[in-house]
Amino acid sequence: MKNTKSKKHSEPKKSTRVIKAFSIIPRVYEKELDKSYGVRLKSMKNGEESGLRENLEENVFLKGSFTQSTRQIKDRILNKYDLVPGFCSMNIGNEEDLSAHIKNIHRASYEHYIFGKESNIGMRFPSLCCGISSRNLFLTLMEKGYPNASLLHNYDQDHVYVGLPFVFGENEEKGFIVVDPTSDQLFNNKKIAPRNNLFVAPGAKWKYETDWEGGEDLFPKLRDDSSFSNLHTLRDRPYDKIYESLEIKEYFTKVFENPIDVDIDTNSFSDRYRKKDLPQIKNCVSSFSKSL
Numbered sequence: 001m002k003n004t005k006s007k008k009h010s011e012p013k014k015s016t017r018v019i020k021a022f023s024i025i026p027r028v029y030e031k032e033l034d035k036s037y038g039v040r041l042k043s044m045k046n047g048e049e050s051g052l053r054e055n056l057e058e059n060v061f062l063k064g065s066f067t068q069s070t071r072q073i074k075d076r077i078l079n080k081y082d083l084v085p086g087f088c089s090m091n092i093g094n095e096e097d098l099s100a101h102i103k104n105i106h107r108a109s110y111e112h113y114i115f116g117k118e119s120n121i122g123m124r125f126p127s128l129c130c131g132i133s134s135r136n137l138f139l140t141l142m143e144k145g146y147p148n149a150s151l152l153h154n155y156d157q158d159h160v161y162v163g164l165p166f167v168f169g170e171n172e173e174k175g176f177i178v179v180d181p182t183s184d185q186l187f188n189n190k191k192i193a194p195r196n197n198l199f200v201a202p203g204a205k206w207k208y209e210t211d212w213e214g215g216e217d218l219f220p221k222l223r224d225d226s227s228f229s230n231l232h233t234l235r236d237r238p239y240d241k242i243y244e245s246l247e248i249k250e251y252f253t254k255v256f257e258n259p260i261d262v263d264i265d266t267n268s269f270s271d272r273y274r275k276k277d278l279p280q281i282k283n284c285v286s287s288f289s290k291s292l
Helices: 026-037 070-078 095-119 130-143 231-236 248-254
Strands: 089-092 150-154 159-168 173-180 197-202 227-229
Touching: 026 095, 070 130, 070 231, 089 095, 095 130, 095 159, 095 173, 095 197, 130 150, 130 159, 130 173, 227 231, 227 248
Parallel strands: 089 159
Antiparallel strands: 150 159, 150 227, 159 173, 173 197
16 A cells, blocks of 8 residues: 655644643543454453554564664664754644644554553553653654654653654744653552543643652653653664663753654554454544644
């Protein structure tokens, strides 16, 4: 099947609206994806077969350990983005574009959660699996077309998740899409704990408060040993365990200097990821959103 590239973000009319902080309701997105994939994510047990793992493992960066392939990182990420600045953010033209990116990013985290459950990462997924899981998602999003994807590590509270910096609309407002592939471990009430939590934050600072560590803010602090990984660190330190730089202040200073137009391959996630022998339910959630 021939790949179809998305339109550039500079083509649609740019929004003049101001971005405000908001969170999605993950269970709403999850319910639609459950229908499409033929699973019930909230009921999956660790080690339970979903019928999807074989296909999901074709995403080469879904791993059950910290070790990644430096060859795969070079072939699938570094070579693809050889002309992209190491510190970069993505242009988002309007609300429709933002919504499409949110669906893409949440879907990638959802697929990772299925993989995490079935492969039982760390023998206790998602508990104490933020590092492995966030590395998996960070690299997967990069491979799928997001060179701005970044690994963010709050050292004091020892929690890792993923952020994607962006520049929005005519006024070039700065912001982040933040996604946490093990967010449900952070809440005491597991019945309502959000899986694959995702929120949008204006600017370069946000509050991420949960039940973890007594409700401490999980934003990566600039004055301790909090760290990051991004396209720059992958180039500079190509290690199989993913190097994390302590220059977190430099990261937030430089990441908005080079806004770029991302180009998403709409066939990156295709119907082959649906559960085998399940009648396809069309129009639930489109494959790696074509509205970009």
